[in-house]
Amino acid sequence: MRILICDDDPDFRTLAHRQVRREFLEDEVVEVGDPAGLADALSAEPAPGLLVSDYSLKWGDGFDVLAAVRARAPDCPAVMFTGTGDEELAVRAIKAGFDDYVVKSPKQLRRLAAACRAAVERTETRERLRRHGELLTHELYHRLHNNLQLVIGLISFTARSLSDPEARARLGDLALRVGSLSRLQERLYRGGNLREIDFAAYLRELADDLATLGDGRVAVEIRTGDGVLPVDVAVPLGLVANELMTNALKHAFPEGRGGRVTVGLRIASGELELEVRDDGVGIATGAASGAPLGTGSGSGIVERLVAQMRGRLDVSLGVEGGTRCLVTVPREAPS
Structure with a gap:
């Protein structure tokens, strides 16, 4: 995972880097201090897996950074780490899509690391639930399609056993209608988009x-x-x-x-x-x-x-x- 720490203050970038590194020992941490550095970080592979950004930057703000990162990695978790602002900014940050808001100070560095870990774990949990939900839905549609095929077979079998032509014709019409539903279900399942x-x-x-x-x-x-x-x-x-x-x-x-x-x-x-x-x-x-x-x-x-x-x-x-x-x-x- 690549972690971006975006701050125009090199001292706080270094402090944040050290704390985040303690939680993510095996991951790459990239410090970003200007627009060119952000562009380079976003063009590199893999896509960012975590963003830590200050709010007030000399060349923009944390919301601009978040928008740029999310354009590259829509599900990237993000934490705002700033000494600027108040409760109003914290609410605004959460509404904008930041997972957490941490006041910038040496005493809050441990909380920064914990907030980053929690943000990443929440994102991973959401992704697991999404994939699990999609698998369950695909399985549901697959079973529904099979059940509709079974119903069509039963209708056809029943129709063949009847001597009344009108009754057979009505069951034949019913089989066509169920077949239409089955065709739709099959196309939905095969298309991958539910x-x-x-x-x-x-x-x-x-x-x-x-x-x-x-x-x-x-x-x-x-x-x-x-x-x-x-x-x-x-x-x-x-x-x-x-x-x-x-x-x-x-x-x-x-x-x-x-x-x-x-x-x-x-x-x-x-x-x-x-x-x-x-x-x-x-x-x-x-x-x-x-x-x-x-x-x-x-x-x-x-x-x-x-x-x-x-x-x-x-x-x-x-x-x-x-x-x-x-x-x-x-x-x-x-x-």
Whole structure:
């Protein structure tokens, strides 16, 4: 570990150096007395692992030093060691990100060393907890994905044992919905970022899986660039995309008719637009009366999810026939 002691008084730098060295026998201690020395220290490897800085410097102050060090090493613990200031400065230092504030005097040198050790140990503890938490979260998502796969298998097994075609179809729809959730969970786990999902990649995977519903007669086209969304938005929007695409593939192309389903995602300022359109028979003849998407459970799921996201659902005839569904939702999940 590299320890930076930043002070324009060489005597106090030496005193602080000696005390810190007693706590950190195996570590490198670098004294910084001017801006050039700070620049050199920050450009060297490894990044600083501890900062001890005075507040009042001839060329700036301790807050400037802290900002420069944290730009290089965001988690670097820091202790302010100064003879300038009072309780107000101490509070300001802690709020700014210093781990401790020690009054500069020979009598406080031992406390300086103890404060440095405590700051480093707190940082190490936070890092261990963060890593442990991430490992637990990854394991949770991995197990959830496996459990969803098990549920899909059980649903499929149950469907095959039923003689009623309508019941089998309903279970098949349920398996598709659980599969959509499983796909999202897998992408979240594989991506390594548990807060965001590459939604554009998810749509492409979903399209490949659902294209079989059209028996090869219907092409599915995804028109979107990069689309990384917060997980709280991606999950309900992914379920909506699954329902709209499934609905189009199953109902817009009856009696062996071929065609195309096009899915687009546009990310505008503060809003997301998910568009699913087809060139099939259109809502005038292809949808049941009384509801924009029909009266099945899928339409109810879409409407509830869009309402949950405080969004809008617009269903209309496409320009070249068929049906156009446009979902507009806030870019951030409602609190």
